[in-house]
Amino acid sequence: MLSELEWAVVGLSLKVSLAAVLLTLPVAYGLAWLLARRRFPGIVLLDALVHLPLVVPPVVTGWLLLVLFGRNGTIGAWLESAFGITLVFNWTGAALAAAVMALPLMVRAMRLSIEAVDRRLVDAARSLGANRWRAFATITLPLSMPGIAAGATLGFARSLGEFGATITFASNLAGQTRTLPLAIYSGLQVPGAEEQVARLAVISILLSLAALLLSEWLVRRSAGRRAHVL
Amino acid sequence: MFFEISLRHRIGDRELVFDLASDEPLTAIVGVSGAGKTTILNCVAGLLRPDEGRIAIAGETLFDNASGVDIPPEKRRAGYVFQDARLFPHMKVAANLAYGEKLARGGDRWISRDRVIDLLGIGNLLARYPANLSGGEVRRVAIGRALLSGPRFLLLDEPMASLDAGRAEIMRQLIEQIRDELALPTLLVSHDRAEVERLAGRVVSLD
Numbered sequence: 001m002l003s004e005l006e007w008a009v010v011g012l013s014l015k016v017s018l019a020a021v022l023l024t025l026p027v028a029y030g031l032a033w034l035l036a037r038r039r040f041p042g043i044v045l046l047d048a049l050v051h052l053p054l055v056v057p058p059v060v061t062g063w064l065l066l067v068l069f070g071r072n073g074t075i076g077a078w079l080e081s082a083f084g085i086t087l088v089f090n091w092t093g094a095a096l097a098a099a100v101m102a103l104p105l106m107v108r109a110m111r112l113s114i115e116a117v118d119r120r121l122v123d124a125a126r127s128l129g130a131n132r133w134r135a136f137a138t139i140t141l142p143l144s145m146p147g148i149a150a151g152a153t154l155g156f157a158r159s160l161g162e163f164g165a166t167i168t169f170a171s172n173l174a175g176q177t178r179t180l181p182l183a184i185y186s187g188l189q190v191p192g193a194e195e196q197v198a199r200l201a202v203i204s205i206l207l208s209l210a211a212l213l214l215s216e217w218l219v220r221r222s223a224g225r226r227a228h229v230l
Numbered sequence: 231m232f233f234e235i236s237l238r239h240r241i242g243d244r245e246l247v248f249d250l251a252s253d254e255p256l257t258a259i260v261g262v263s264g265a266g267k268t269t270i271l272n273c274v275a276g277l278l279r280p281d282e283g284r285i286a287i288a289g290e291t292l293f294d295n296a297s298g299v300d301i302p303p304e305k306r307r308a309g310y311v312f313q314d315a316r317l318f319p320h321m322k323v324a325a326n327l328a329y330g331e332k333l334a335r336g337g338d339r340w341i342s343r344d345r346v347i348d349l350l351g352i353g354n355l356l357a358r359y360p361a362n363l364s365g366g367e368v369r370r371v372a373i374g375r376a377l378l379s380g381p382r383f384l385l386l387d388e389p390m391a392s393l394d395a396g397r398a399e400i401m402r403q404l405i406e407q408i409r410d411e412l413a414l415p416t417l418l419v420s421h422d423r424a425e426v427e428r429l430a431g432r433v434v435s436l437d
Contacts, residue, residue: 123277124316126303128330128379138329142320 002203010203013179016091017159020098021152024106028151031103032110033140037119053165054104062168065097069169093170094177098162102155109154113147114140146219153215157208180204232383232415233257237273237283241266254431256409258418261436267419268313270436271385274417275310276303287383288415307338309381309414313388315372317360323371324356330379338380341412346374349407366397373404383415384408390425398425405429 002010031050035043053061069076069087079085087093117140125135163181170177172186184200187193233252238245246266250257261267272278274285276292279300285293292301317326327343347353350370360368369389376384389405390398406429408414420426426433 118316120312120314120316121318123272123275123303124310124312124318125329127275127277127306127308127310128375129304129307129333130329131302131304134333139318 009183016094019095020159021155024099028106036114058164062165065169097165098159102158106151106155109151110147113144117143234286237280239280256416258426258430258433260423265436275308307382309376309384315368334380386418
């Protein structure tokens with residue numbers, strides 16, 4: 001079936017994508033909630049900033065990450081001196097790049113589902129004795145679960161496919177940052193790797209398809225047959 | 231005094247001004263739709279903050295902008311039965327009933343689940359989801375949920391609206407029963423004066 005090298009690439013891709021989604025999930029949900037439920041000055045700017053990775057060339061996002069989180073970057077230098085953490089040339093850097101690129105898609109899906117939760121149900125919960133947090137945890141959160149599942153899947157699929165920001169920020173290092181798309185790109189650079197490239201491409205299609213089907217199944221199971229992600 | 235409500239609230243280009251001092255345990259507010267009846271209930275429940283005024287129920291001040299009192303909705307102990315019921319769609323009837331009951335402090339609960347289920351005749355609905363209930367059933371469950379949250383007073387928003395004549399009569403009897411047996415201060419809102427005159431000790435109109 002899969003060669004050792006392919007397993008390594010798939011394993012790394014899954015690890016990077018999973019880490020990216022887990023890292024982004026709470027941040028994206030918090031942003032989605034703010035954008036859906038709060039009105040404050042600067043909300044349009046925040047909305048635009050969240051969407052930026054969707055419209056800016058990924059190379060630029062990667063460059064920005066390099067400026068901020070590189071070894072000489074503002075945050076990167078501090079991370080290294082204070083905690084000894086280096087993100088460049090490292091799978092955690094690939095995960096950060098994937099997380100930033102996945103953020104807008106995750107926020108969009110979650111925001112829609114939070115907006116769809118009737119605020120009047122939250123009011124009902126409050127009048128029954130629930131404080132803000134409990135009303136959120138028992139009403140808004142469970143009723144927006146389909147959006148969380150959809151957002152997580154989209155984010156996961158986007159992370160599996162992340163290329164530009166990753167190669168710019170974390171570079172293309174076998175075993176560390178060479179995820180599926182980067183391995184395909186590397187294969188295309190050397191003659192005679194056509195079969196390898198084709199195999200990796202099929203794997204990445206199958207993985208993405210599996211992610212979509214899994215989330216569709218999860219959403220239907222939690223929210224009934226009418227709900228769907230696709 | 232059961233109800234001392236005096237409030238002023240701006241909605242769009244209209245100003246709602248309302249004053250009520252009533253010693254009748256069941257007081258009704260009637261008015262055409264859009265007159266601001268639900269707005270008043272929302273202010274009493276703490277879901278809407280009036281621009282100014284004072285709200286006190288059975289001697290306890292819930293809101294007073296002069297002295298800066300504004301008790302959050304979860305601490306007002308309002309048994310609010312919304313016109314659209316607002317049962318939680320992802321919970322079965324049993325869980326809807328238990329929602330406020332679990333949150334009420336032990337001493338604040340004054341009625342048992344069995345008594346509520348018996349009073350409202352909803353024992354056969356417990357395992358159903360709200361989507362599978364009729365309009366009358368939904369409203370009875372909403373009343374049960376409110377009673378079980380250990381309320382100090384009830385707010386009923388159009389409790390008979392959109393029920394057929396038979397079911398409206400049952401609802402009326404139920405409200406009489408709550409009035410006579412549970413002796414709970416109740417503020418009832420309706421668009422139909424005839425509907426509430428039999429029930430309420432005092433009817434005020436809002437125009």
